[in-house]
Amino acid sequence: MTMIDIMLPYYGDVALMQAAVESVRAQTDDGWRLTVVDDTSEPTVPGWFESLGDERIRYFRNERNLGITGNFTRCLDLAEHQLMSMLGADDLLLPNYVGTVLAAYREHPGVGMIQPGVEVIDQDGRPVKALADEVKRRLYAPKVTDRLLMGDEELATSLLRGNWLYFPSIAWRTDAIKSVGFNPDLRTTQDLALELELIERGEKMLVDSTVCFRYRRHLESVSSKMALDGDRFTEERGLFLATAERMRARGWRRAERAARNHSSSRLHALTLLPTAVRSGQRDVVRSLTKHAFGNS
Incomplete structure (x- = not known):
C-alpha cells in the first residue's frame, strides 16, 4: 500500500x-x-x-x-x-x-x-x-x-x-x-x-x-521580508543565469531564453521599486533596478 x-x-x-x-x-x-x-x-x-x-x-x-x-x-x-x-x-x-x-x-x-x-x-x-x-x-x-x-x-x-x-x-x-x-x-x-x-x-x-x-x-514570510532588502533578487538572478547556461548545454533553447529573460522575476522587482523609492532605501533601489532592467 x-x-x-x-x-x-x-x-x-x-x-x-x-x-x-x-x-x-x-x-x-x-x-x-x-x-x-x-x-x-x-x-x-x-x-x-x-x-x-x-x-x-x-x-x-x-x-x-x-x-x-x-x-x-x-x-x-x-x-x-x-x-x-x-x-x-x-x-x-x-x-x-x-x-x-x-x-x-x-x-x-x-x-x-x-x-x-x-x-x-x-x-x-x-x-x-x-x-x-x-x-x-x-x-x-x-x-x-x-x-x-x-x-x-x-x-x-x-x-x-x-x-x-x-x-x-x-x-x-x-x-x-x-x-x-x-x-x-x-x-x-x-x-x-x-x-x-x-x-x-x-x-x-x-x-x-x-x-x-x-x-x-x-506579509511575514521570509521571502517577503527579503524582497525589499534586495537579497531575494540577487539570489534569483544568479539562479536564472546559471540555469540558462545548463539549458544551453542541454540544447533546450526555449528554456535557455526563458531563464535569461526571467520576465516574471523582473516584473516582480519592478512592482517593488516605488515602495523602495518612497522609503528612501537607495541600495535596495539600485538592486531592484539592476534586476528589473539589467542585461541578462
Missing part, C-alpha cells in the same frame, strides 16, 4: 502549527504519517503533541536550531514512505489531500512530483486573490481541467517563465527528492532550484486540478 510521509518542519506561530496538524488528522484517506520536526524552543509544544496520543504522528525537537534549510534536510532524512510532502507550518490540508495525491500516483506510478489544486488564504484563513497568485494562474500555470503530465523542456520553460508551483503542496516521490536535497547556499529559491534539477534528471510532474490544499499568504 502506497503511503505518504507528511513532513512538517516547524518554526513560528503555535496556533497556526496546531491548525496544520489538525488538518492532517482530518484526512478522509488514512494512507499518511505525520512527522513534525520542531526547530523552536516553545515550551508548550512537546506537551501538546503528547496530549494528542496519536500513533500516526511522530514528533522530534532539534537539540539546536538548524535554520530553515537544515530543518528541511532533517525532514528529508526522516522520510521513509514512497511519497512525501513538506507541509508549511502555517498551511492547511483540505480533507481530500491525501486521497487526491495517492489516487494521482496510482494512475501515474513513478511520477516524481504531483502538484494538486491550491486555494490561497490570508493570515486569518479567508480565501484571497492576491496579485502574485492571480498572475501565476492567468499567465503562467497550464490550463488543467483534470490531470496533465509534464516534463523535460516543456516544464522547465514553463517554470522559468514564471514559477506557478506551490512548494508546500507538492507530493514528491521520496527517493527522487532525496537524491537532490536542498542547497545550503540558497534561501528563497530552494524550491525552483530543486524542481529544475529534478526535471533535468528526467523526472515528470503530474498536475491535478483537484483543490485539496490551502496555501497561506501573509
Whole structure:
C-alpha cells in the first residue's frame, strides 16, 4: 500500500502549527504519517503533541536550531514512505489531500512530483486573490481541467517563465527528492532550484486540478521580508543565469531564453521599486533596478 510521509518542519506561530496538524488528522484517506520536526524552543509544544496520543504522528525537537534549510534536510532524512510532502507550518490540508495525491500516483506510478489544486488564504484563513497568485494562474500555470503530465523542456520553460508551483503542496516521490536535497547556499529559491534539477534528471510532474490544499499568504514570510532588502533578487538572478547556461548545454533553447529573460522575476522587482523609492532605501533601489532592467 502506497503511503505518504507528511513532513512538517516547524518554526513560528503555535496556533497556526496546531491548525496544520489538525488538518492532517482530518484526512478522509488514512494512507499518511505525520512527522513534525520542531526547530523552536516553545515550551508548550512537546506537551501538546503528547496530549494528542496519536500513533500516526511522530514528533522530534532539534537539540539546536538548524535554520530553515537544515530543518528541511532533517525532514528529508526522516522520510521513509514512497511519497512525501513538506507541509508549511502555517498551511492547511483540505480533507481530500491525501486521497487526491495517492489516487494521482496510482494512475501515474513513478511520477516524481504531483502538484494538486491550491486555494490561497490570508493570515486569518479567508480565501484571497492576491496579485502574485492571480498572475501565476492567468499567465503562467497550464490550463488543467483534470490531470496533465509534464516534463523535460516543456516544464522547465514553463517554470522559468514564471514559477506557478506551490512548494508546500507538492507530493514528491521520496527517493527522487532525496537524491537532490536542498542547497545550503540558497534561501528563497530552494524550491525552483530543486524542481529544475529534478526535471533535468528526467523526472515528470503530474498536475491535478483537484483543490485539496490551502496555501497561506501573509506579509511575514521570509521571502517577503527579503524582497525589499534586495537579497531575494540577487539570489534569483544568479539562479536564472546559471540555469540558462545548463539549458544551453542541454540544447533546450526555449528554456535557455526563458531563464535569461526571467520576465516574471523582473516584473516582480519592478512592482517593488516605488515602495523602495518612497522609503528612501537607495541600495535596495539600485538592486531592484539592476534586476528589473539589467542585461541578462
